[in-house]
Amino acid sequence: MNYLIAPQYKLPAEAYFEESWLIQEKRKIFGASWLYAGQTSEFHEHGSYKTIKAGLDELVVVRDKHDQLNAFHNVCRHRGAQLVQGTGQCGTLVCPYHKWTYGLDGHLRGVAKHDQFTDIDNMSLGLHPASVETWMGLVFINANEHPTESLTEWLGDIGKELAPFGADKLELLKSDTISFEANWKFYIENHIDWLHLWFVHPETLAALDHDKGQFEQLGRHWVSYEPAKREHAQAYKTSSPLPDIPHVKDAIGRYSENGAHFIFPNLPIFTGTSFFAIAELIPLTAEKTQMKVNLLGVPGGDEDAFFELFNEITKGEDARIIENIQRNVRSKHFAVGPLAHSYEKAISDFHDHYLKLMDL
Ligand code: FES
Ligand SMILES: [Fe+2]
Structure with missing residues (x-):
């Protein structure tokens, strides 16, 4: 891979705390997507x-x-x-x-x-x-x-990429809402950041082999998959509290792995053999965000147990770390240094698509 052009962080700190910035986002990003x-x-x-x-x-x-x-x-x-x-x-x-x-x-x-x-x-x-x-x-x-x-047209390749999950054949099993004290973009940037997986989720995602994961930018959107580590593969297969989705379990290729995807501008999606979870990010203020999760799958499992682990990862680990950045964002020394060449490239791509709409 050619790393001559390092990925860049392209937004100023104000983009993460000024209400006037959020109003422009609502007009130009959310109002046009x-x-x-x-x-x-x-x-x-x-x-x-x-x-x-x-x-x-x-x-x-x-x-x-x-x-x-x-x-x-x-x-x-x-x-x-x-x-x-x-x-x-x-x-x-x-x-x-x-x-x-x-x-x-x-x-x-x-x-x-x-x-x-x-x-x-x-x-x-x-x-x-x-x-x-x-x-x-x-x-x-x-x-x-x-x-x-x-x-x-808006979905482009991700529309075809995620089609094997056949979400129209699944049931809406349960919804849950969490909120956190951070700008909505910090959540997106963390969601598409491969580098944090080892460090923010050392236990909850320990069974997954981040080194063997694949991630891919599809226009404005992004998909990723990662297999279970070989020694955990069998346990991982049987550990879900939800029943397997037959057409996903039997799908060819990477669909049965652990998936984390992103539909621009505000929609992380999480997939596996037993779940298709759609997480809508709603900015409440520039520094407070709500995430509404719709869990789709096959009935008959323990949805509460699913959300217990899911919330431990998203709220307990991901939201905590971005709330930590949010507390620093007004500091005169807050600045983003070099980004990891491939593991943080999606953040730079997100900024490109964001800036195109913001027309700054
Ligand atoms: S505002 Fe008068 S009828 Fe709706
Ligand atoms: Fe994470």
Whole structure:
């Protein structure tokens, strides 16, 4: 491998603690990307809806009477109130403020106290459309009505790479949320950092052979796999508290190894023979982040035991170490030195894709 060009850390310290920076990220990164919004199974009937943030924008995804998923800005065309909150089921979207009513296709259907409004043109007062598409049973939204790339284009090679996991054939077993006191990008950078595996997870990942792992940048996204060490291989195979997923266990190649992947901008994914765990990172402030994990797999195992180990790694080890950096980020001596040639290259690539959207 040619190491003539060393990977570079390209963001200043302010990017990790200034709220004004986060607002720009919400506008330019989260507002312009395809973002995970849950599972198609969460929209099981006509009228099932879920609200979700896309950067500064507030969206609602709803299944209409023709079984189609629609996404709209959750902003009433009268005076801007939010129509719905959280998740639920409805026949129409009714604004709680003055009862304007919208169909599940977004059209304005009715205006209360109609005689108070002259010349209302229902057709021009529908909800502002956003975009929604699905991939392998995963729902993604985009705040733009006409995104520059379709979801398939946005995913590129990672869409095909992760297809053998057949997530649309799995069940949503359990969800869990953790939060930590660090900027969301520190979590991503740690997730795609191969160098820390030996040192931050000396026991929890002891059975894995980091030296034999493979990692690969796929456009803006990233995938990685690592086998169990030979002496642990048998024990590792039988140690999961969840049942094996037959089509993953039998898949050819590296799919049965321990996988950690990343869909830009905010979606780590963890895979193995018995699980497909989707971890959505939601910045709460510049220095506080929430991670919502949807565990997919085959029912019949002990999901709590899975999360006990998973949280020990992600919250107990990864989040702790990035909270440690966060406490230093305002120091006048905080600076990032040289990066490891291949083990930390993905961080440099993440910054490139990030900076392209931030347009700094
Ligand atoms: S703000 Fe929605 S009806 Fe008035
Ligand atoms: Fe880690």
